[in-house]
Amino acid sequence: MVRLFITTASHPPAVARGLPIELECDANTTVADVKALIAAKFPRFYPARQKLSMKNDRAGLADEKKIIDVLGEKGEELQVKDLGPQVSWRTVFLVEYGGPLLIHPLFYHLPQLWYGQDVQHSTLQKFVYGFVLLHFLKREFETIFVHRFSHGTMPLRNIFKNSAHYHLLSGLALAYDVYRPKFSATSSYITGTIREDKNFLWICTGIWAFAQLSNLSTHLTLRALRPANSRVRAIPYGYGFTLMSCPNYFFESLAWAVICVMTGSLAAGVFAVVSTGQMVLWAVKKHKNYKKEFGKEYPRGRYAMIPFIL
Structure with missing residues (x-):
């Protein structure tokens, strides 16, 4: 299992006041799957509003990327940004x-x-x-x-x-x-x-x-x-x-x-x-x-x- 810590670069967005959170994922979990897990906890923070990136990196991660390929088996902190209503x-x-x-x-x-x-x-x-x-x-x-x-x-x-x-x-x-x-x-x-x-x-x-x-x-x-x-x-x-x-x-x-x-x-x-x-x-x-x-x-x-x- 891969342990992820989902944080924000600044204050949590209004649609996800409960951030940061911790998630556990398996080897086949993709970035899109992580977005879906976040949305399950914060329904108003639907996947299209989310931009997931590595810590201190502005480039967004592609939805089809597997988390294990991006972060390795130990996992790491990911930052999520609210892109606003879509x-x-x-x-x-x-x-x-x-x-x-x-x-x-x-x-x-x-x-x-x-x-x-x-x-x-x-x-x-x-x-x-x-x-x-x-x-x-x-x-x-x-x-x-x-x-x-x-x-x-x-x-x-x-x-x-x-x-x-x-x-x-x-x-x-x-x-x-x-x-x-x-x-x-x-x-x-x-x-x-x-x-x-x-x-x-x-x-x-x-x-x-x-x-x-x-x-x-x-x-x-x-x-x-x-x-x-x-x-x-x-x-x-x-x-x-x-x-x-x-x-x-x-x-x-x-x-x-x-x-x-x-x-x-x-x-x-x-x-x-x-x-x-x-x-x-x-x-x-x-x-x-x-x-x-x-x-x-x-x-x-x-x-x-x-x-x-x-």
């Missing part, structure tokens, strides 16, 4: 993408409320409205049925920060800009220009649909690599992955670039730049992690996100 990543994504799905119909169908006048929607506005709703409905579908998350939860307070990007930029700012009278069917910005040319609009639609379907395809490939309820990582192959480590980000950026070209909207441009910039950072980090984890097995010649450039 919310599942699935819920976070549903809230993030749900914002634009509510905001865009409000601006599109109630122009009097925002602009003080009715708006005769142009074909361009109708296309963009459809693109936005379909994009975020797709993201909600993927969140429920496709994505598998390596981390189950995140701090509840972060949901507001994460949602602001979508609710403010692709929600309020984009909706207010593209459904206003400037883009209406009677506006000089639209009439007599390429923005009312049906050939132009349908070409843009084709590129946008290609990007969206390609993005979905890469998400399905990534799903197939990870068994349910696991953190297994493997090298992705197939459509899109021949040239890029993160083709899903490339295709999503392409879809938003199409909306920028179609509309010339400042709000669309700002959102596209901000979101693409964030995806570039994620892609570079994932690309480096792939090469570090798989070494020589990882295909040479792949770019992080943009073929032949980045």
Whole structure:
């Protein structure tokens, strides 16, 4: 048996006033099992709120690690930190993408409320409205049925920060800009220009649909690599992955670039730049992690996100 002493670096959290405690574990006990034992004594201190680490070490221990491999047979003191109230990543994504799905119909169908006048929607506005709703409905579908998350939860307070990007930029700012009278069917910005040319609009639609379907395809490939309820990582192959480590980000950026070209909207441009910039950072980090984890097995010649450039 391994004897563990569970302490805290400072005062015990409000959800576990009885700390420190002593636990006994067998050779097969994992970090996740220890968290469950702590939660059994302090029900409000559920496992997702806990971060277990070695004494005086900030790095958290992976849930799948066996205690005996980490500490040895004699056991040792472990410190637990309260990460605060948690919310599942699935819920976070549903809230993030749900914002634009509510905001865009409000601006599109109630122009009097925002602009003080009715708006005769142009074909361009109708296309963009459809693109936005379909994009975020797709993201909600993927969140429920496709994505598998390596981390189950995140701090509840972060949901507001994460949602602001979508609710403010692709929600309020984009909706207010593209459904206003400037883009209406009677506006000089639209009439007599390429923005009312049906050939132009349908070409843009084709590129946008290609990007969206390609993005979905890469998400399905990534799903197939990870068994349910696991953190297994493997090298992705197939459509899109021949040239890029993160083709899903490339295709999503392409879809938003199409909306920028179609509309010339400042709000669309700002959102596209901000979101693409964030995806570039994620892609570079994932690309480096792939090469570090798989070494020589990882295909040479792949770019992080943009073929032949980045």
